[in-house]
Amino acid sequence: xxxxxxxxxxxxxxxxxxxxxxxxxxxxxxxxxxxxxxxxxxxxxxxxxxxxxxxxxxxxxxxxxxxxxxxxxxxxxxxxxxxxxxxxxxxxxxxxxxxxxxxxxxxxxxxxxxxxxxxxxxxxxxxxxxxxxxxxxxxxxxxxxxxxxxxxxxxxxxxxxxxxxxxxxxxxxxxxxxxxxxxxxxxxxxxxxxxxxxxxxxxxxxxxxxxxxxxxxxxxxxxxxxxxxxxxxxxxxxxxxxxxxxxxxxxxxxxxxxxxxxxxxxxxxxxxxxxxxxxxxxxxxxxxxxxxxxxxxxxxxxxxxxxxxxxxxxxxxxxxxxxxxxx
Ligand code: SAM
Ligand code: SF4
Numbered sequence: 001x002x003x004x005x006x007x008x009x010x011x012x013x014x015x016x017x018x019x020x021x022x023x024x025x026x027x028x029x030x031x032x033x034x035x036x037x038x039x040x041x042x043x044x045x046x047x048x049x050x051x052x053x054x055x056x057x058x059x060x061x062x063x064x065x066x067x068x069x070x071x072x073x074x075x076x077x078x079x080x081x082x083x084x085x086x087x088x089x090x091x092x093x094x095x096x097x098x099x100x101x102x103x104x105x106x107x108x109x110x111x112x113x114x115x116x117x118x119x120x121x122x123x124x125x126x127x128x129x130x131x132x133x134x135x136x137x138x139x140x141x142x143x144x145x146x147x148x149x150x151x152x153x154x155x156x157x158x159x160x161x162x163x164x165x166x167x168x169x170x171x172x173x174x175x176x177x178x179x180x181x182x183x184x185x186x187x188x189x190x191x192x193x194x195x196x197x198x199x200x201x202x203x204x205x206x207x208x209x210x211x212x213x214x215x216x217x218x219x220x221x222x223x224x225x226x227x228x229x230x231x232x233x234x235x236x237x238x239x240x241x242x243x244x245x246x247x248x249x250x251x252x253x254x255x256x257x258x259x260x261x262x263x264x265x266x267x268x269x270x271x272x273x274x275x276x277x278x279x280x281x282x283x284x285x286x287x288x289x290x291x292x293x294x295x296x297x298x299x300x301x302x303x304x305x306x307x308x309x310x311x312x313x314x315x316x317x318x319x320x321x322x323x324x325x326x327x
Contacts, residue, residue, distance in 0.1 A: 002058045004304040011061045012227045012258040015048065016326035017076065019263055021069040022099055023132035025121075027160060027195040028321045031133055034068075043265045045079045047283050051261065053086050054294050058301065060259075062091035062227045064117075066326040068263070071100040077111035084112025091227065095119065095158070095327060099135065101143025109150040115226075116147050117156040122166050123176055131165065144180070154225065156183045156243075163203045170211045178240035185230050185243035191311045192271065193321025205246035209233070212242065227257060253307035260326050267300055271325050272308035 003009050019034050043051070052063060063083060070076060083092055093115035094108065101118070108116075120140060122128050128137040147155055157177055159166065166173070170186070177184035186208045189195050212218055212235060221232035221241055229252040230243035246252075253270075260268040265280030282288065282296055 002298055002301050004302055006254070006304070006306050008255065008304070009059060009257055010259055010301050010304065011059055013052065013055055013060050013063045014066050014258060014260045014326045015052070015063055016066050016068065016261065016263045016324075017048070017070050017073040017079065018042070018068040019324050020072050021067065021097070021323055022072055023069070023097055023135040025097075025119075025132050025160075027162070027189055027198050028193060029323045030194060030321070034323065037264060041280070042263050043261075043280060043283075045075075045082055047265070047280070048079060048261075049082045049086070050290075050293075051265075051279060051283060051297075052083055052089070054290060054297055055259075056086055056088045057294060058298055061089070062093070063089060065092075065094040068323045069097055069099070070094055071096050071104050076104070077107040080108055080111035080113050091115070093117070093226070096143070097132075097135070098140035098143035098147075102139070102146040105143065105146035105150045105152070109152065114152070115154065115156075116152050117158055118144055118147065119158045119160075120144075120173075121159045121162070122169055123172055124169070127165065131162075144182075148180070154183050156185055156225075159184065159186050160189055161186045161203050161205065161208060162189060162198075162201045164201060167203055167207065167211075170208055171215055174212060174235060174238065174240070174242055177242070178235065178238035181240075183225060183232075183241050183243060185245055187245040188248045190247060190271075190322070192325070193323070195322070202248070204249040205244040206249065208242075208244060218242075229256070247308070248311070251308060251310070256304075259301065259304065262324060262326065267297075268325060269300070269304040270308055271322070271327075272311050273305065274320060 021029055024031050095117045098118040121131055125137040128135050173184055188205050189202045217236040218233045221234050230245045232241050232243045234241055265278055267277045267279050
C-alpha cells in the first residue's frame with residue numbers, strides 16, 4: 001500500500017479515455033471543442049489495462065472512467081471488460097453526461113461496470129440546452145432510465161452549482177433525486193478552464209445546505225458513499241441523501257486519495273496544476289518491464305502535491321478545461 005509524502009493513501013484513479021465530448025458545458029469546454037488527438041497519441045486499451053494493473057498493485061482500489069465524455073470512446077465496453085478482470089480492483093465506475101447512455105447502459109453493465117454517475121445541472125430542457133449549448137435533456141432522462149433498468153446502484157447525479165442559473169433548482173433537483181432513488185451531489189464551480197471566467201456565478205456549497213435546511217431536516221449522513229470527497233447529509237422528510245463537493249470553500253486536500261491519468265497518458269497528481277508527467281512515453285519505452293514501470297509510477301505517486309493552493313498559486317493556472325483533466 002503506497003502513501004505519498006503527506007501520508008495520504010492513494011487508492012482512487014480517475015481515468016480519462018477521451019478529451020472529446022458531444023456537448024459543450026460552458027464552464028468546461030470552449031464552444032469550438034477540442035482538436036482531435038491523433039489515434040496513436042491516445043493510450044490503447046492494452047496500455048490502459050497495464051497501467052491500471054500496476055496501479056492496483058500499488059494500492060489503487062477504485063477506478064472511475066471519465067473524459068471528456070467517456071461514452072464517445074469507441075468500443076468502451078471492451079475496455080470495461082479488460083479492467084473488470086483485474087484482480088484486486090474493487091470498484092469500477094463511470095461518470096457520464098448521459099446523452100449516449102440509453103444505448104450504452106446494457107453493454108457497459110454486461111462488460112462488468114458496477115456504477116454510474118450522471119451529470120445533470122438542471123431539470124429544465126431550455127436551461128439544459130443553454131448550459132450545454134445544444135444538449136437534449138430527454139436523451140439524458142432516457143439514459144438515466146436505462147441505467148436504472150440495468151440495476152446500477154447507487155446512481156449519483158452531479159450538478160454544478162451556478163448562481164443565477166440553477167440556484168433556484170436546489171429543492172426541485174433534491175425532490176427529483178429522492179423520487180428516483182438517486183444520490184444528488186452539488187459541486188462548487190472551480191476556476192478551471194472556461195470556469196475561470198465565470199467566477200461571478202460561483203456559489204458556496206453552504207448555500208445548498210441553507211436552502212435545503214429551510215425546507216427539510218438535514219442530518220449528517222456520517223459515512224461516505226464510494227471513495228470521493230463528497231460530504232453527505234440525510235434529508236429526513238425525503239428519506240434521501242444529498243452530497244456536497246466543496247473544493248473551493250472547504251478544500252479537502254488533506255484527505256485527497258486520488259490521481260488522474262489523461263487520455264494521452266498524462267499523469268496528474270492534482271487537478272489544479274497543469275504540469276503533468278507523461279506515462280505514455282514511459283509505458284512505450286522498449287524493454288521496460290512491469291517491475292521498472294511499477295517503480296517509476298511509485299516514484300510519481302510520492303510526488304503528489306500537498307494541496308491546490310486555493311487555485312491561486314502562480315504555477316496553478318489551469319487554462320485547459322475539466323474535459324482534459326477528467327473532473
Ligand atoms: N463528461 C462527463 C460528465 O460531464 O460527467 C465526465 C467528464 S466531466 C469533465 C466531469 C465532471 O466535471 C462533471 O460533473 C462536470 O460537471 C465537472 N466540471 C467540469 N468543469 C467544471 C468546473 N469548472 N467546475 C466544477 N466542475 C466542473
Ligand atoms: Fe462534456 Fe462533461 Fe465537460 Fe460537460 S462537463 S463539456 S459533458 S466533458
